[in-house]
Amino acid sequence: MHLLYLSAMEIQRDEYYMQQALKEAQKAYDADEVPVGAIVVQDGKIIARGHNQVELLNDATAHAEILAITSAFAFMGAKYLPDATLYVTLEPCLMCAGALYWSKIGRVVFGAYDVKNGYQHITKEQSPFHVKTELVGGILEADCSFIIQSFFRAKR
Numbered sequence: 001m002h003l004l005y006l007s008a009m010e011i012q013r014d015e016y017y018m019q020q021a022l023k024e025a026q027k028a029y030d031a032d033e034v035p036v037g038a039i040v041v042q043d044g045k046i047i048a049r050g051h052n053q054v055e056l057l058n059d060a061t062a063h064a065e066i067l068a069i070t071s072a073f074a075f076m077g078a079k080y081l082p083d084a085t086l087y088v089t090l091e092p093c094l095m096c097a098g099a100l101y102w103s104k105i106g107r108v109v110f111g112a113y114d115v116k117n118g119y120q121h122i123t124k125e126q127s128p129f130h131v132k133t134e135l136v137g138g139i140l141e142a143d144c145s146f147i148i149q150s151f152f153r154a155k156r
Contacts, residue, residue: 024039111140111144
């Protein structure tokens with residue numbers, strides 16, 4: 001991942017939208033799903049929302065990112081999202097990174113890093129994201145980590 005240096009206004013915008021993704025994560029938590037939430041934003045408007053529904057749908061691919069971009073495709077009537085930003089509370093896994101690659105999404109902003117299942121362990125030369133996709137990590141990282149840690153702590 002290449003580092004992007006953000007202005008104070010960009011950070012404030014990203015934090016606002018990450019708060020919206022956290023609301024989606026709370027919906028997953030309340031439904032006893034791994035609490036990951038995602039939203040898709042285009043032209044300053046939220047065009048899609050999603051949260052993990054793996055248990056509800058009995059579908060290992062029903063991750064927040066997949067559900068959010070599928071909804072965004074339907075909303076836009078398009079198969080690509082080059083002008084959109086995905087905000088997700090947890091670093092995308094390789095499956096979701098692959099779906100985001102094919103969506104040609106313009107930007108991915110995530111909260112908590114996922115050292116176990118995230119894409120970060122892949123070298124830059126093997127990045128699963130489209131070459132034009134901008135990546136930003138660590139937005140509201142503490143809040144995003146807290147909800148996931150709380151969920152798994154309660155399961156033990």
